[in-house]
Structure formats: structure tokens, C-alpha cells
Amino acid sequence: MTIYTCFNSFSAMEFKDTRASNKELISSSNTGSLSSTPSSGPAESIEKTLAAISGQVISLSLLRDIERIHLRLDGDLLLYFCSELSNVDLGVLLRLMQFSPIPLVVNAKCWQAEDLTRLLECGRVTFVPGEFDPARLEQVIELAKLRFSLANEQQEKILQLESSLEAQKLLAKVKARLQQNGLSESQAHKLLQKQAMDSGISVEQLVQQLPLN
Numbered sequence: 001m002t003i004y005t006c007f008n009s010f011s012a013m014e015f016k017d018t019r020a021s022n023k024e025l026i027s028s029s030n031t032g033s034l035s036s037t038p039s040s041g042p043a044e045s046i047e048k049t050l051a052a053i054s055g056q057v058i059s060l061s062l063l064r065d066i067e068r069i070h071l072r073l074d075g076d077l078l079l080y081f082c083s084e085l086s087n088v089d090l091g092v093l094l095r096l097m098q099f100s101p102i103p104l105v106v107n108a109k110c111w112q113a114e115d116l117t118r119l120l121e122c123g124r125v126t127f128v129p130g131e132f133d134p135a136r137l138e139q140v141i142e143l144a145k146l147r148f149s150l151a152n153e154q155q156e157k158i159l160q161l162e163s164s165l166e167a168q169k170l171l172a173k174v175k176a177r178l179q180q181n182g183l184s185e186s187q188a189h190k191l192l193q194k195q196a197m198d199s200g201i202s203v204e205q206l207v208q209q210l211p212l213n
Helices: 042-051 063-068 087-099 113-120 134-180 185-199 203-209
Strands: 002-008 025-027 034-036 056-060 076-084 104-110 125-129
Touching: 002 042, 002 063, 042 056, 042 076, 042 134, 056 063, 063 087, 076 087, 076 134, 087 104, 087 113, 104 134, 113 125, 125 134, 134 185, 134 203, 185 203
Parallel strands: 002 056, 002 076, 076 104, 104 125
Antiparallel strands: 025 034
């Protein structure tokens, strides 16, 4: 599995470092304020964790770079970390899920409710609000893969139901036209079955080939 990562406008302080021993508080001689200086930045900390659970990790400088990559539905995953979910990045993510969907994890500290609704309505995106704990990274990835798989299965079932419904509507129209020519509903159905058998196709395929006018 290839995992793509993108960090947008994050400072090291915006990530929860679970290894307190790797932190030290230093006092700024200029301002007198305290700041935290972890031994590694958030991107490095995340990618070190990823290296242990993924065959390949690719860091993207810009989120839109993902649109230049030929993604694999069953082999890629995107982790996107941002301070605020912007309209520009939302557009990239929506296009990604529409045209080249892969499991997607989005972590943000600020967002607009309307934007988040648009992002999540497809059911295939895993959203992690607030601070992100690198110790939970593997669990989040597994959750994202499961959510993506289940959402795809659900969408496939919906498409099958919609297709079946359209086929039934078309069949009813063809039968109605035959009944206008004097056949009963039963006779019309038997006629269509015979023509389908003679052609070696299903009744649904047959009615799709028949003109309705």
C-alpha cells in the first residue's frame, strides 16, 4: 500500500506528542514566553510511524499534487493534515473522491460545518477533528480503509437497485405498448420471454434494445 501525506499550515505545537521525553520547554530570552521544541517535526513523526506500517510513504508538498498521480483504488491512501479546511483544498478533495476515490483521512482543527458536510456526504471520508495523536495512526488508517470499503459496497448496492428499478420501468413501458396492440399483460410477458430466449439474452437486455416509439 502506498500512503500519501500532505501537511498544510501546521506547526509542531498543533500535534500531540505522546512521547513526553522527546520534548523540552525552553524560555525565549527575547519574549520570556515558553515554547515547545520536539525532537522532530509533526511530518517526520507521522512518517516515521507510517514507515513501520506501510510499504511506501510519499509526502506531497501541495494537496493538488495528488491530482497528477495515477491512484489505485485498492492500493493507495491519502492522509491530509491542516489547521483549517479551506475552500481550495475542499475542492481538491471533492474532485478526488468523485473522479479517483481512495481511502481518505482528513485532520483539521477548524472547519465550516457546510464544508465538512459536503466532504463527508459521500460516506468514504474519515474525518479526525482537533489534535491528532500519532499513536492512533494505525487505527485511524484501518478505520479509513474499512469505512471506504463499506461505503463502496453500499454505493454499489444502490446502483444495482437503481439499475433494476429502471429496467422494471422500461419493461412495463414495453408491455404497455404491446397491450395497446391487443395482447394481455401475460401474453406480452411471454412474447418478450420467447424473443429473449431466441436471441440468447435476458428480457432486460431485450427491452433495452427495443424502440419505444
